[in-house]
Amino acid sequence: KQEVTQIPAALSVPEGENLVLNCSFTDSAIYNLQWFRQDPGKGLTSLLLIQSSQREQTSGRLNASLDKSSGRSTLYIAASQPGDSATYLCAVISASGTYKYIFGTGTRLKVLA
C-alpha cells in the first residue's frame, strides 16, 4: 500500500531564504507526482507535475525533483516571499492498477517579512 510522507510538518523561515520541502513515498512504481499549494480556506492549486520518466520540473522560483528509486521528491523554493506562506502538499499516482492520487499530510510554510 502506497504511503506518502512529508517532512517537516511545519516550517517558518525569514523572507529571502531558499528552502526545500520533502516528500517520500513507499512504492517507487508511480505514474507521476504532483505538488500543490493550499491557502487557508481555499482549494488546492497545482504547482508542478513530474511524470515518472522525468527528473525535475521548473516553474519560476519553484523547482521540483523526482528520484523514483529512492522514493523521494523535493520542492525547492528560491528567494522565499511572504506570499509563499501556505500548506504544500505532494501527491502520487501509483502504477499499481488504480489511477487515484495518494496525498501526503502537507508542510505548513510560513515566510516571515
Next chain:
Amino acid sequence: DAGVIQSPRHEVTEMGQEVTLRCKPISGHDYLFWYRQTMMRGLELLIYFNNNVPIDDSGMPEDRFSAKMPNASFSTLKIQPSEPRDSAVYFCASRLGNTEAFFGQGTRLTVV
C-alpha cells in the same frame, strides 16, 4: 475554461437532513475525484470516476454517502441522513488521463 466548479461554497444543515454537493469538472477531463478534508484526517479520497463510471468507492465512509456522475459534465455527492461528524470541506477534482489534476474551491459543510 473556468476550472472545476463546485456548489454550494458553504452549506449549513441540521442533523438528519439530506445534503447534495455538486461538481462540474473541466470539459474534456475523463477522471473525477471527490475528496474530504478535515484537520484530523487530512485529505481523504471518497470516490473517483473514469468516463462517468465509478471505479473505486472504498473511501466512502458509510452507506449514507452516495455519488453519481450522470454525464461527463456533472457529478453529485449526497449525504443522507447527515451527521455532525460529516462536517468537513469537500473537494472535487478532475484530470485528463495521467496529466495534471485540478481542484475546485470546495464546499464547506457544517452539520449542526
